[in-house]
Every structure is written in C-alpha cells, then in structure tokens.
Amino acid sequence: MEHYNMNLNLKVWRQKNSKTNGEFKMYRVENISSEMSFLEMFDVLNEQLIAAGDEPIAFDHDCREGICGMCSMYINGKPHGPWQANTTCQLHMRAFKDGDTIVVEPWRANAFPVIKDLVVDRSAFDRIIQAGGYVSVNTGNAVDGNAIPINKDNADAAFAAAMCIGCGACVAACKNSSAMLFLSAKVSHLALLPQGEPERHSRVLNMVAQMDKEGFGACTNTGACEATCPKEISISNIARLNQEYLSASLVAEK
Amino acid sequence: MSFTGVFLILFLIVHVGINACIFANDGGQMFNTAAHFMGANIVPRILEVGLFAGFILHIIQGYMLTVKNKSARKVSYAIDYGNKGSKWYSRSMALLGTLVLLFLILHLSNFWIPNRSSQGFSLGGEIDLYEKMKETFSGHDIITILTILVYVLGCAALGYHLAHGFQSAFKTLGVHNKRYQVMLTNIGYGFAVIVSLAFAMMPISFHFGLLN
Numbered sequence: 001m002e003h004y005n006m007n008l009n010l011k012v013w014r015q016k017n018s019k020t021n022g023e024f025k026m027y028r029v030e031n032i033s034s035e036m037s038f039l040e041m042f043d044v045l046n047e048q049l050i051a052a053g054d055e056p057i058a059f060d061h062d063c064r065e066g067i068c069g070m071c072s073m074y075i076n077g078k079p080h081g082p083w084q085a086n087t088t089c090q091l092h093m094r095a096f097k098d099g100d101t102i103v104v105e106p107w108r109a110n111a112f113p114v115i116k117d118l119v120v121d122r123s124a125f126d127r128i129i130q131a132g133g134y135v136s137v138n139t140g141n142a143v144d145g146n147a148i149p150i151n152k153d154n155a156d157a158a159f160a161a162a163m164c165i166g167c168g169a170c171v172a173a174c175k176n177s178s179a180m181l182f183l184s185a186k187v188s189h190l191a192l193l194p195q196g197e198p199e200r201h202s203r204v205l206n207m208v209a210q211m212d213k214e215g216f217g218a219c220t221n222t223g224a225c226e227a228t229c230p231k232e233i234s235i236s237n238i239a240r241l242n243q244e245y246l247s248a249s250l251v252a253e254k
Numbered sequence: 255m256s257f258t259g260v261f262l263i264l265f266l267i268v269h270v271g272i273n274a275c276i277f278a279n280d281g282g283q284m285f286n287t288a289a290h291f292m293g294a295n296i297v298p299r300i301l302e303v304g305l306f307a308g309f310i311l312h313i314i315q316g317y318m319l320t321v322k323n324k325s326a327r328k329v330s331y332a333i334d335y336g337n338k339g340s341k342w343y344s345r346s347m348a349l350l351g352t353l354v355l356l357f358l359i360l361h362l363s364n365f366w367i368p369n370r371s372s373q374g375f376s377l378g379g380e381i382d383l384y385e386k387m388k389e390t391f392s393g394h395d396i397i398t399i400l401t402i403l404v405y406v407l408g409c410a411a412l413g414y415h416l417a418h419g420f421q422s423a424f425k426t427l428g429v430h431n432k433r434y435q436v437m438l439t440n441i442g443y444g445f446a447v448i449v450s451l452a453f454a455m456m457p458i459s460f461h462f463g464l465l466n
C-alpha cells in the first residue's frame with residue numbers, strides 16, 4: 001500500500017471531569033504517516049500539547065492490538081471509526097486523507113458517564129459480569145478441559161460469542177443506548193456450554209436485572225450494534241438471550 | 255410489545271381478509287355478509303373489547319419504551335452515523351406507529367363509530383358498510399381526496415411498521431435459529447407489502463370506480 005503523509009484538523013471533545021460541561025476544541029496535526037494507528041496520531045497530538053504546556057487529551061487504551069476493548073472513541077459519528085470489524089487502536093491513518101477534519105467524541109450513554117475528555121466509566125459492564133457472567137468451580141485439581149464432550153456447532157457459537165471484548169461500541173451506536181448485544185454475547189457464551197449449565201437460570205436473570213439497574217435502554221432490534229461491533233458479534237445472540245430469559249423466568253426455582 | 259404486536263398482526267389478518275371480500279366485485283354482498291357476522295354476533299363483539307385493549311396496551315407500551323430509550327442518552331452526539339447498518343424504519347417505530355394511530359382515529363370515525371352508533375346496544379341494525387365505503391371514497395371533493403391520501407399514507411406507515419415489527423416480535427420472543435429468523439424476516443416483508451397494498455387498494459379502487 002502506498003505510503004503518504006497528511007495534515008489533519010481534529011475536533012476533539014474536552015471535558016475536565018464528570019461534574020463539568022465539556023466542549024469541542026480544534027487541533028491541527030501535521031506530517032501524520034498513513035501507517036500510524038489512530039492512537040499513535042493522538043500520541044503525536046498529546047506530545048505537541050505537552051510541549052506547549054497544555055493538558056494532554058485523556059483517552060483509554062491498553063493492548064493496542066484489538067483485544068482488550070479499552071480504546072473507546074466515537075470517530076466521525078461511528079464507534080471505532082470508519083472501518084468494519086475494527087477497533088480504534090487498529091484503525092490506521094490510511095483511512096483518512098490530507099486535509100480531513102476528524103471529529104472525536106466519547107461514548108454517549110447515561111450508563112457510561114464521561115470521566116475526562118474521551119474516557120468514559122464502563123464499570124457498569126463489570127457489574128453486569130459480576131452479577132452472573134462466570135462459572136463457579138471448586139478449588140482442587142484443575143479439571144481436564146477435554147473430559148466433557150461438546151457439540152461442535154455449540155462450541156463454535158460459544159467461541160464466536162466469547163469474542164466480545166466489552167468495548168461498549170454496541171451501546172454507543174444504539175439509538176436506545178441498549179447493552180443487549182454485550183449481554184447477549186456473555187450469556188450465550190456460557191449458555192451454549194455444559195460448564196454454564198448449573199447457573200444457567202440465575203445467570204441470565206441476575207445479569208438482566210443488573211443491566212436494567214445500570215440505566216441502559218431497551219433493545220428494539222434495530223441492528224446498529226451488530227453493524228458496528230469490532231468483533232462481529234451476531235445479533236441473533238440477542239434473540240437467544242430473550243429465549244434464555246423467557247424460559248428462565250418461567251421455570252427457575254427461585 | 256411483542257405479545258401485543260403479534261396479537262395485532264393476527265387482527266390484521268382477519269381484518270384484511272374480510273375487507274378483501276370487496277374485491278369479489280359483487281356489489282358488496284360477500285363483504286357485507288362477513289361484516290354482518292362480525293358486527294351482529296356476540297362472540298366477535300366480545301373479542302372486540304380485547305382488540306381495543308390490545309391496541310391501547312401496545313400504544314402505551316410503545317410510547318413508554320420510546321421515552322425510556324430516548325432518555326438513556328442525555329448528551330447526544332455531534333455527528334451521528336452510529337446507526338449505519340440499521341434500517342431507517344427500524345429506528346422510526348414510534349413515528350410510524352403514531353402515523354398509524356392518527357390514521358386509525360380517522361378510520362374509526364369513518365366506519366366504526368357511525369356503525370356502532372346506529373346499532374346502539376343491540377346486535378343488529380348495522381349500516382350498509384359497503385355503501386358507506388363507496389360514499390366515503392367515491393367523491394371528487396377535497397375532503398374525499400384528503401381522506402384517500404391519509405388512508406394511503408397510513409397504509410404505507412403500517413407497512414414499514416410491520417416490515418420491522420413482524421421479525422422483531424419473533425426475535426423478542428426468542429426465535430434464534432438462523433434459518434427460522436431468515437424465514438420470518440422474509441415472511442414479515444411479504445406480509446407488510448401484501449397487507450399495506452391490499453388496504454391501500456380499497457379506497458383507490460372505490461375512487462376510480464373499479465368496484466360497483
């Protein structure tokens with residue numbers, strides 16, 4: 001692929017903390033390589049700001065290889081930017097051209113309050129996981145992972161659901177700020193495997209209850225989540241979650 | 255939402271089926287027989303109460319859901335293409351539903367109210383609904399033209415509401431087998447097109463004198 005350099009105008013959301021109101025600020029970066037990642041471009045900008053004695057822009061990131069789900073940025077109106085099935089850290093500057101103006105905002109949802117600039121508090125997701133997104137195992141020797149036979153189709157579907165990195169892009173894209181794609185991935189991942197069976201009913205009931213408590217909106221199956229998800233989590237997981245929830249509500253002992 | 259939605263879909267099947275009897279083009283004989291069965295028989299009259307309850311529940315749930323979902327994002331985006339990948343009508347269910355509701359008010363005042371007020375509390379004494387349709391849609395005055403326009407737009411809104419609603423209802427009820435999902439989505443599109451076209455053709459056919 002041809003390499004080129006570009007000059008860009010950035011319109012970035014700046015917000016001191018969760019208590020204050022934020023606003024957009026314009027910045028200019030020059031000589032950005034088309035081979036940089038989007039976050040590296042932000043590093044260049046922050047070096048510039050620090051050198052000028054300004055406050056650098058706070059943004060979340062960790063692995064920078066598309067697996068941790070930290071790099072939440074809403075770029076030109078789309079979570080994780082213009083590419084399909086991609087995280088912000090894996091978005092390369094060749095997605096843009098010289099002279100572009102790029103607008104960068106934090107995820108917007110009441111359940112994801114802004115902490116600072118582009119960093120939002122996604123601990124709502126952690127609390128949903130804590131409500132039931134696990135399997136309990138007794139201590140002692142590690143069990144043989146291959147001792148329980150698992151149907152291949154179920155294993156594949158469970159693995160596909162387990163791809164979810166909890167980035168929150170589904171909530172950010174959804175007009176209802178619904179967390180159903182995320183939750184459906186977590187519930188499906190365990191509901192499809194025999195290891196998930198003992199806690200199957202309490203898991204889905206408790207996780208849904210926690211999700212509702214966190215103030216996410218309700219799903220109306222618009223499909224924006226699936227289209228934006230960097231891990232291409234299928235929306236049919238949401239229907240599976242609905243089925244799990246309905247049947248658990250009907251037959252759970254408690 | 256999904257239970258009441260499926261209930262209303264079942265109603266539509268009955269309603270479009272009975273009304274399509276006008277296309278028999280027999281001067282309304284077949285249609286009036288069916289309409290008489292529905293209007294002068296105690297069973298459908300009792301079911302009608304359930305139908306109203308279904309509509310009201312669906313509408314209240316719909317608006318409550320819309321308000322809840324709107325308020326889940328207090329600060330909105332400056333640029334919003336986040337919905338790329340979703341269909342405009344999937345995102346506009348409340349608007350489309352409201353258009354259907356407005357149409358429904360006109361529609362009830364055209365036929366249901368005159369018919370029931372002629373009946374009073376008795377089971378008989380209905381008006382000739384076929385003649386009433388003809389009268390409502392045949393004229394060339396501005397009121398008639400506007401009425402037909404509202405009917406056609408109402409049917410279009412209903413079609414789009416169903417194009418999303420039909421498949422969405424089954425997803426909400428938990429159907430997640432891929433093949434059934436594809437099948438239900440396609441049946442939903444077919445249902446939406448057939449129902450909205452069939453209803454829209456009724457005022458149009460009367461207006462252009464295609465039915466005697």
Ligand code: HEM
Pocket residue numbers: 219220221255256257259260262263266312313315316317319320347348350351352354355356358415416418419420422423424426
């Ligand atoms: C009269 C005013 C109406 C309003 C305000 C309204 C509003 C809504 C809303 C907001 C939804 C939620 C979208 C979703 O869950 O996907 C919905 C779903 C639906 N509506 Fe309506 N609607 C109305 C009339 C109708 C009528 C007349 C029918 C059919 C006869 C209908 C059938 C459906 C169906 C099948 C769904 C899908 C349920 C689901 O997704 O779980 N609606 N409606």
Ligand code: SF4
Pocket residue numbers: 069163164165166167168169170171181182185228229230231232233
């Ligand atoms: S479902 Fe997709 S978009 Fe949502 S949190 Fe998981 S990886 Fe991110």
Ligand code: FES
Pocket residue numbers: 060061062063064065066067068069070071087088089090
């Ligand atoms: S920084 Fe880990 S996924 Fe982007």
